[in-house]
Amino acid sequence: MSMMKSPPVDVGVEPPPPCRNMEDTGLSKVMMRDILLKTMFRSNADTVGQLERALCLPSRVTQELIDNARDAGLLEAMGTLHATSGNEMAYRLSDQGKARALDALAQSEYYGAMPVPMHIYAKQVKRQSIRNIQITRKQLTEAMGHLILPPELLDHLGPAVGSGRSILMYGPPGNGKSSISNGIRDALGEKIYVPRAIEYSGQVITVYDPIVHSAAEDQVDDPLSLRRTSNAFDRRYVRCDRPTVITGGELSLDMLDLVYNKTARTYTAPLQLKSTGGVFIVDDLGRQAEPPQALINRWIVPLEESKDILALQSGEKFEVPFDTLVIFSTNFHPNDIFDKAALRRIFFKIKIDGPSQENFLKIFALVAKKKGMKLDEAALVHLLKRKYPTIDNVYANYQPVFLIDQMIAICDFEGIPYRMTPELIDRAWANMFVKDETIVH
Structure with a gap:
């Protein structure tokens, strides 16, 4: 459910200083x-x-x-x-x-942009660390303004986001874990500096990715101008929003390794390196081909020591900064997919539950208003007294949008004005669940 929200304030971070001579590049x-x-x-x-x-x-x-x-x-x-x-x-x-x-x-x-040596890049990572952000209740509330959330949930989310540490969100499906993850990303606000490429041991690793990194305006100087505004920071970096990488069931362990292009003989940064200074969201944890425990084991050193270990084609291993807010989101209970040691290493565990009946009605009313459908008392009573008892009154955040969209589709098909009736509620409800039955082949 979307509503207008104020843009986050860009408080800025210290930029990488421009190079004054060849020696300053570190190459x-x-x-x-x-x-x-x-x-x-x-x-x-x-x-x-x-x-x-x-x-x-x-x-x-x-x-x-x-x-x-x-x-x-x-x-x-x-x-x-x-x-x-x-x-x-x-x-x-x-x-x-x-x-x-x-x-x-x-x-x-x-060829093209000069890379930034790894040791120089590590200094910039510290300047713009995700752990340096100061997030207020107001910022988080505004970023989550499109969601109806219980106040106590923000009580847990605020300190978790502000710490820049790992977060595990768990709970039944359809209650907005993905939307909350995106709201956290929006709350971060400020711009950081992402290297176009980094250099280690003579090898070039490309980092900047237009799909992941949302670049701010690029300044190009007039060659005749005496004032060179673009030299306010090292142009080997791109000024971007804090990046967000979202992965789901397609995530595999090899996606967290350097990607080597044999034809070009260059490397591409793995997903977690591209998300440095931002957010890495592992959605639908437990749906990947890799066991959840294996994925968590891969993150143990980075999460605890703020550094990751990558390997070149030669087999040489080296350290890279790990400065990412990792958000794991799962529909499974944590005890079913992790051992205690893994859970101990995830700093915050937050349950995202379905709404109360009161919050469900708030969401339902907001969605109906937005989609131009008037509320009908008889239809709502039918929904709450007849339909929900059949599923033990378990409410989910996705249901208002689903039911109202179904009724709109039916009205469009029947050629009637948008309306809400017990009969339309029944028809919409029938599409929300699949009847348990045996299909004979």
């Missing part, structure tokens, strides 16, 4: 030079302005990199100015530069 000169050559070989970028945007470096660092490559005989100035690029000097690869670019491409097809 080796050889790696930077190879990425420059590959970028020029694979794209049309040939001026400082074009290359600084492609490499995500400030112009002075880009010029330093070009000069370095020219001194090595890999680049040469074309001796012409680009009228469309602020009369900038154009450059091209020398024969030696082309040979070096091809050799570098054989090692790795990665």
Whole structure:
């Protein structure tokens, strides 16, 4: 049930400082030079302005990199100015530069934005840690404004979200565990900085993913302007909303490992690394092919030590920061799918139950109003006194939307105005449950 809500306040985090020279990038000169050559070989970028945007470096660092490559005989100035690029000097690869670019491409097809070394990225993760957020009752209430929740549930959710620790939400299906997870994501509000790629041991791991990361506006400077607003932070990062990764029954253990592209010879970050600084939601826990206990065991070290262990193709293992609010959501009772040691490692356990009859009626009335259907006393009495006793008066949050949508579909089919009657309640109810019977084949 959706209603308008105020956008969360973006209080901001400390940005990664811009690079003043090649040394500030933390990368080796050889790696930077190879990425420059590959970028020029694979794209049309040939001026400082074009290359600084492609490499995500400030112009002075880009010029330093070009000069370095020219001194090595890999680049040469074309001796012409680009009228469309602020009369900038154009450059091209020398024969030696082309040979070096091809050799570098054989090692790795990665080109474009300079990666951020892992140790530098780890410092930025600390600056924008999910555990640094301060969330108020007002923020959480506004983010959950589209849901009818008992006040005591927010009493439990608030400290859990504010801690940035793991949360297990459990309870019967259809009561909004997924919606609550999304509300938690909305409550986080502020923007953080996500690296386009990170570097470890000479290997490039791409992190920024437009599907996962919602980028804020990208600033592009006028090359003729003296004021360079885009250099307010290291452009190797993208300023984004705190990311959210949602997985369900498709989650498998290998999705939590580095993905190696044999053709491009580069790596893609696994889901939990992409969600750093944000939320990782494991929905429908217990429906995956992997046993829930195995999934939890995979998370034990990250949850306890705030670091994860990944492995390169060579077998070399290395640490990456683990700074994610992990939300597990399940329809099973925790004791049925976890042992006590696993449960102990999940910091908060919150039961999401069905609504009381009073809250059910509130939700029903709100949904009916939104969908343009007038409430009918006889129909409601029939629903509460005749239908719900047949299922032991067990109410669920999904039921008002389901029943009203069914009645609307029937009215549309019959060509009658939207209405609520005992007969329509019966017809809608018949579609909500499947009758227990044996089907003969």
